[in-house]
Amino acid sequence: MTGNKAVAYKGPGKVELIDIDYPTFELKDGPGVNPANVGRAVNHGVILKTVATNICGSDQHMVRGRTTAPPDLVLGHEITGEVVEVGRDVEFIKVGDVCSVPFNIACGRCRNCKERKTGICLNVNPDRPGSAYGYVDMGGWVGGQANYVLVPYADWNLLKFPDKDRAMEKILDLAMLSDIFPTGFHGAVTAGVGVGSTVYIAGAGPVGLAAATSAHLLGAAVVIVGDLNEDRLARARSFGCETVDLTKGGPAEQIEQILGVPEVDCGVDAVGFEARGHGHGKDAEEAPATVLNSLMDITAAGGALGIPGLYVTGDPGGVDEAAKKGALSLSLGTGWAKSLSFTTGQCPVMKYNRQLMMAILNDKVHIAKNVNAKAITLEEAPQGYAEFDAGAATKYVLNPNGYLS
Missing domain, CATH: 3.90.180.10 (Medium-chain alcohol dehydrogenases, catalytic domain)
Structure with a gap:
């Protein structure tokens, strides 16, 4: 044998x-x-x-x-x-x-x-x-x-x-x-990335970098990647992405410095349920809805969110009882008011x-x-x-x- x-x-x-x-x-x-x-x-x-x-x-x-x-x-x-x-x-x-x-x-x-x-x-x-x-x-x-x-x-x-x-x-x-390549691509496609799009990708891990690669492949005009990890942001810059360092504040003002407006056409969540809040470096406290809520804020009305980041129904380490069941405090009203589309789940x-x-x-x-x-x-x-x-x-x-x- x-x-x-x-x-x-x-x-x-x-x-x-x-x-x-x-x-x-x-x-x-x-x-x-x-x-x-x-x-x-x-x-x-x-x-x-x-x-x-x-x-x-x-x-x-x-x-x-x-x-x-x-x-x-x-x-x-x-x-x-x-x-x-x-x-x-x-x-x-x-x-x-x-x-x-x-x-x-x-x-x-x-x-x-x-x-x-x-x-x-x-x-x-x-x-x-x-x-x-x-x-x-x-x-x-x-x-x-x-x-x-x-x-x-x-x-x-x-x-x-x-x-x-x-x-x-x-x-x-x-x-x-x-x-990771199809998953990142799926995130970009479901976010509506196409020729001339401006795109914000939350997370510079492998899926986020794959989503950024995919956004370039799909013809995006500007691809912006946000993370707390400078080494991972450097990877994104190595193939032509703009970057947002979330240890220095939230994404909106940094996106405005890049694009002239504080919003993008398309948003991708490549982080998932272990998301952390902005502005506190590696010691940022876990806040599982942070990425989704910030993406709704910075995605233009009528836009879409691709959500390849993993969310689970059972998390023993969740920050509260709701999070342990995958129930997050989403600002769904923001998404509704802006007519945003969402795509979740396995690629x-x-x-x-x-x-x-x-x-x-x-x-x-x-x-x-x-x-x-x-x-x-x-x-x-x-x-x-x-x-x-x-x-x-x-x-x-x-x-x-x-x-x-």
Whole structure:
């Protein structure tokens, strides 16, 4: 039996490399697995040897103890891999194919999948619509920060790279297709970014930087990124963004210095429920509705907010009882008065990933450089999590099987 090591959540602030079973074409019981999914046959799946698997800010929420994730949950939903086994019912994906795995797990058969709403598939998570690998309350599909991982509904879910050698030349860029690049792109698209737009993106983490990259790709005239972290703001400036340092005050007055008016056409929330208030640096107190309320203030009437930042229904570390249930004090009246549109939820990765793959392969975008992607070994994952949590302006890409140089 081939060995399989994986990165697992062990408790607040702690991840460890553990030994886990090599995948089979059946979903087994384990930490976080929904009982209704135990024993589920996955003859439509494949087993991947992991080429790249990224550390995501959404993983970090769990690792901080800010969700109801159980100990020993295997992490990782940003997966790129080479097919080493195919299930009995797989028709089109073959052994040897190198593929990107959308972080959304989708069946391809339900109403929502047929409407391209793959982030809210109805058949893969018994608890609620939508699923993902290695994530709390998402059905219990084992995460991909491991040597090997099972991918269900492979013919539907996998994006095969058209040429393996060409793909490996750009593999750090292509590794961003599983989540952050489509997620950032979705944030920009749903905010209404187009040719000539002015855009404010809250958050200069990897998703925020991906949203900024996407806004440029969509033709924005000015892309402004706000954060409390100067190193991350420097990353944004490195590829042509304007920046707002929120340790120096709120965004409106700084946007006015850039644009001449204190508002933008389009707003993107790439922060989510661990948002902090303005003006107090790294010691700013948590205020989970801050970003959403400030975006409503600075987005022009008739504009839109794209909200790829994660909000949860269960947060043990919430600032009050309401926040622990995901109930936030939103100034909805502001949004109503300004006729603002809102789009929330998981990005439906398949809606965008093929087009973004083509942009990468044809040198129209350099997402890995923009997010400062860095390959590290599986053994270095705990250190990568710690550095990312401390605010490193880096997108950590795990290299479990030595594919990455």
